[in-house]
Amino acid sequence: MQRRKFLTLMSAAGLGAALSPASANAAATTSFNGHPEAVGVLHDSVRCIGCRKCEEGCFKVNGQDLPAFKNDPSAQRPDFADLEVLNKKRRTNCNTYTVVNRYQTEKGPVYRKLQCNHCQEPACASACFVKAFVKTPEGPVVYKPELCVGCRYCMVACPFYVPTYDYGSAWNPLVYKCTMCAPRIAKGQLPGCVEACPKEALVFGKRTDLINIARERIQKNPELYDAKVFGESEMGGTNWLYLSPVQHTELAQPELGKTSAPELTSGALGAVAMVAGIWPVLLGGAYAINKRRTKMAQEEAKEAVTTAVATTREEAEAKLQKALAKAEKDKDAAVAREVKKAREEAIQETEAKFAPPQAPDGESTPEDASGKEGDA
Amino acid sequence: MNTHDNGAKNTLLTPGNVITAIILLVGLFITVLRFTKGIGSVTALDDNNPWGIWISFDLLCGVVLAAGGYTTTSAYYLFGLKHFRSAVRPAITSAFLGYAFVVFALHYDVGQPWRLVYPIFVSQGTTSILFEVGLCVFLYVTVLAIEFSPAVWEWLGIKKLRSLVLPLTIPLTILGVILSTMHQSSLGALYLIAPSKMHPLWYSSFIPVFFFISSMFAGMSMVIFEGILAHKGLHGKMDALHLKQADGVVLAFGKASAFVMMGYLFIRFYGVAMDNNFKYLFTGYGLWFLVETIGFVALPAFLYAMGARERNVSLMKIAAVITVLGVVLNRFNVSQVAFNYQLDASERYFPHWMEIGVSVFVVTLIITAYRFICTKMPVMYEHPEYKDAH
Structure with a gap:
């Protein structure tokens, strides 16, 4: 049985690669639609008021692990009440797992939260040559700092510009990104940002449920929402999902195909065996x-x-x-x-x-x- | 044998040596900074631009310009082109040094260089194109070290080791071509994962093929180019056979390059056509794409072809220089110009001078090592004791 399974796998891999580089995956007739029980978060930009409470909630949970605050309790904490920062475009960095940006649209200012989207088939995990990123069946994409070589290919690969690097460290530079508060989720708690949101603009739950909630909101108030749920299919789908009053591209969401990162490279990897x-x-x-x-x-x-x-x-x-x-x-x-x-x-x-x-x-x-x- | 190092033998204070010394000192200074203050203190890298010129030049260009090793060894050993005999050792030497220093330079770029062996020995990320690159480069450096070693054994007079290695020549040559095919193409395949970040003119599902095919003429042109330099600095170290075959090597590799480059031009065009990216040709990026493909591929290919027809060695040497520059331009275009093209200008990357300093430092180390080896070891000439061995 074992031998037969091995041979089947080998021939499937070989044939797949030989017939079409684009489908070196043995499973050409099936598709991966995410782990069924995986959780995620829905961000509703219609409800978001840009108060930065989520940023503060994130910092409360993760702040002590960030390079600027790790070994320096006296380091000045960011002032989350300062809304002036919304005037400029910000991104996450090794001391900030999440930021909220403001975008001027025909429907007035609209806010979008940036953090790791915890892809169903993450580019970072596919790109990492030491398996330092793992997609857990529970939903979060977690990072194993003890394996990281610091090649930063994850940062090249990520379509959302999420992984960040601690360029300032000489001896232990690492990648930093949102963990979806995986340790809290494991204890039955909400992620820090979700817990802090005063407007219920963030909803935590099973991804499949979140998609239903998002659809329902669009159906009930089609005039308020763009018809698209961002993250449903982007690069194989993400566990963070987004609702927006305007087209998602107006909120600087990238235009991405449905092809997941592993599929983009599987053909080239399959060709290796052929060579x-x-x-x-x-x-x-x-x-x-x-x-x-x-x-x-x-x-x-x-x-x-x-x-x-x-x-x-x-x-x-x-x-x-x-x-x-x-x-x-x-x-x-x-x-x-x-x-x-x-x-x-x-x-x-x-x-x-x-x-x-x-x-x-x-x-x-x-x-x-x-x-x-x-x-x- | 060959011991006529006439010029500048008695003084170390030659302009060349002084410049070398300055570069080495600056390099050492940056090295100390890099390993005590972190990558951020010597680079312009940031969270949007994780890969700078240490990847674009030291890795991508370093590997492709060291492709002369596999092209020359396969021409001589596998395809039986005997007139490449004298080019084999210099090509293996520069390929070995090229790869060795690619690995050396990577120690600057990765955050935790002491973990560079992790992908091979600790945790294998087999889904990663970079894993494939790492494994192949690791194996190929080993192959090149063995292929190069006879020069060392002859220099040291260790006949036993030499005769141990020689039977491996053909299998190692074949293995070298396999590994080169894989990692040359995989360096291009690294960018397959980020279609949304790449300019469409440089993003293609064929990018691994582009990288591999261009490595062929890059390698052959580098052999010619290095020949130009070697004839300037190491002429006295060349034996009669080397001097006799030198022009023939240029003509043969130039002619072969012309053919490969014509094929390459066709597949680059096909890459644009397949994704129907013609509309981009009429933008600034399109113009730059044409500069790369017409100015630095079509033009030198034409010069090579003309040189082949008229048996004009000097023309081919000019073509070789343009070709090498063109391949460097291509690797920078893929990894810097096309990558992150959609970001604002303020978010784009421009290297810190100390990044350039490290790259210059590495190149200087390669040249210094190459000169040392060619001065001491039988590379440009055949060791008299082993000339007619077996």
Whole structure:
């Protein structure tokens, strides 16, 4: 059973990669729609008033783990009552897991909260070469700092510009991003931001329920909402979902396809196996063909030389016989000596003429391929 | 044998040595800063721009410009082109140094370099293209070290080790081409994961193929380019065979490059056509795309072809320089110009001078090491004792 399963997997992977690089996944007829019990958060920009209480709630939970505050209890805390910061575009960084930005729209100012979206098929986890990011079946995408090499490919890969880096640390720089308060969720508590929201603009729950809630709100008040639930399908879907009174792109949400990050790279990864499998055959074949051709050329040359030498010998013999006959006829010893000399000369001359050409690295075996040819 | 280092032998205070010393000192200074104050103290990297020129130049360009190793060894050992004989060792030497210093430079860029072996030995992130790059580069550095080692054994006179390594030549050559195919293409595939962040003209599902094909002519052109430099500085170290074959190597690799570059131009065009990105050609980015493909691929390909027809070695050397610059331009275009193109200008990256300082430092180390090796070891010439070995 085990063996059969292995073979099935192998052939599925191989065939998948061979037939179409875009579907190197063995499961071409099924699709992953997220872990069924996974939780998430719905942010409703129609309800959000931009009070920054969520930022404060986040800081209360996570502040002591952030680089600027970790080893320095006296470090000045951010002033979350200051709403002036909403005038400029902000992003998360290694000391802030979440920020709220304000966007001016035809429906007035609209606020959007930024933090990790906890993708169903995260680009960061797919990109990480030490598996420092893990998508938990419960929903949060969690980070394992003890594995992180600090290559920052997760930051390149993330379509939402979420992972941030502590560039200031010399000895333990790490990636920082929202954890969805995974430890609190495990204890049955709400994420810090959700708990702090005074307007119920943030709803925590099972992702499947959140989608239903979002649809219901759109259906009840279609004039208030854009019809799209952002995050439902973006790059395979995210566990944070967004409702907006205007098009999501007006709130600087990126335009993303439905293809998940792992699907984007699976074709290229599948091709690796193809190269490993077939390159040795092609390259070894090229080597063998060249070796064989060299050998054939040598054999041909050798044969030509042998034939030529034999022919000359015969000719010289005939000449000798003729000369001997003549000498016998004349009974002249001096002439006979001359004839013998002529024979020797003829052989020498032809041998020089048809001497085997310098073999071009002839029967070279791999080991002497680099050592030979010193004659060149 | 070859011991005619005539010029500047008695004094160390040559302009070249002084410049080298200054670069090395500045490099050491930045190194100390980097490892005591963190990456942020010497770079302009930020949360939007996690990869700067240490990736664009030291990694992407470093690897592609070291492709001369696999192109030359496969031409000589696998395809049986005997006139590349004298080019094999210099190419392996520079490839080995290139890769070794790519790994060296990565220690500056990653946050926790002491964990660089984690992806191989501790936690294998097999879904990552970067894992593939890391594994291949790790294996290929090892392959190159073995391929290069006979020069060391001959230099040190350790015949046993030399004869131990030589039977591996063909398998190692094949392995080297396999690994090069994989990681050269994978460096392009790194960007497949971020279509929304890449300018469409440089984003294509074929980007791994583009990277691999361009590595072929990058490698061949680098062999020619390094030849130009070597003839300036290390002429005295070359034996008769090397000098006799030098022009032939240029002509053959130039001609091959012309062919590969024509094919490459076609697939780059196909990449634009397949995603119907023609509309972008009439923007600023489009113009820059044309500069890269026409000015730095089509033009040198044409020069190479002309050089091949007229057997004009100097023309081919010019083509080689343009080609090398073009490949560097391509890697920067993918990793810097196209990446994050949609961000505001204020959010884009421009390198800190100390980042450039480290890259210059690394290049200087490579050149210094190369000069040392070529001066001491039989690279440009054949060791008299081993000339007719077996």
